[in-house]
Amino acid sequence: MDKAKAKDVAASGLIARPESSEGAKAVGKYFFECFDKDGNLKWSAESKNLVVNVGLQYMAGTALDGATARITSWYVGLYGAGASNTPAAGDTMSSHAGWTEVTAYSEATRPAATFAAATTANPSVVTNSASKASFSINGSTTVGGAFLTSSNTKSGTTGTLFSASDFTGGDRSVVNGDTLQVTYTFSLAG
Secondary structure, three states: OOOOOOOOOOOOOOOOOOOOOOOOEEEEEEEEEEEOOOOOEEEEEEEEOEEOHHHHHHHHHHHHHOOOOOOOOOEEEEEOOOOOOOOOOOOOOOOOOOOOEEOOEOOOOOOEOOOOOOOOOOOEEEEOOOOOEEEEEOOOEEEOEEEEEOOOOOOOOOOOEEEEEEOOOOOEEEOOOOEEEEEEEEEEEO
16 A cells, blocks of 8 residues: 655745835926917927926925915016026025026016916826916017016016926027917926
8 A cells, every 4th residue: 555645835925115115206397489469470489397496395395394385376487598597406586696587578577377276187287378478578588498486576586486497499589579478387296
């Protein structure tokens, strides 16, 4: 009589990552359209923005710490030629050595950036595309980019600077009678 013994052995293991991984990515983009005095499109440009350090601090502060007051109005400003105007992460409205504001437009203040409600999808998107910031150009000048701030005062140095952006395709010229419309779109993805 033959006897056989059988034995099954199973082993398993689990490797766990003790930390979770979360991230958020903030991306902004400016879109520019320049129309001549007759309403014809002269040029358009699009550029990604730099959300400056105080802009990042504002987002984190209003979202989580409750100590930062919510800003309810935002405004778009223009700055000059990119060769002499370069925004940096440390820029603020009171200290931005890398760029100079362009004020050759007839509006008494910087145009408002009136945003629609943010979407609930991932990414969450907010834009002023339904109400573009509009500049009635009243002189010949070169525009190298734009910025978003909480102050509407032309050449003002107060308020919160949120972002700035150079044109990716180079500087653009505007002349008296042109209208420059600026759309800002910002998205936050998790």
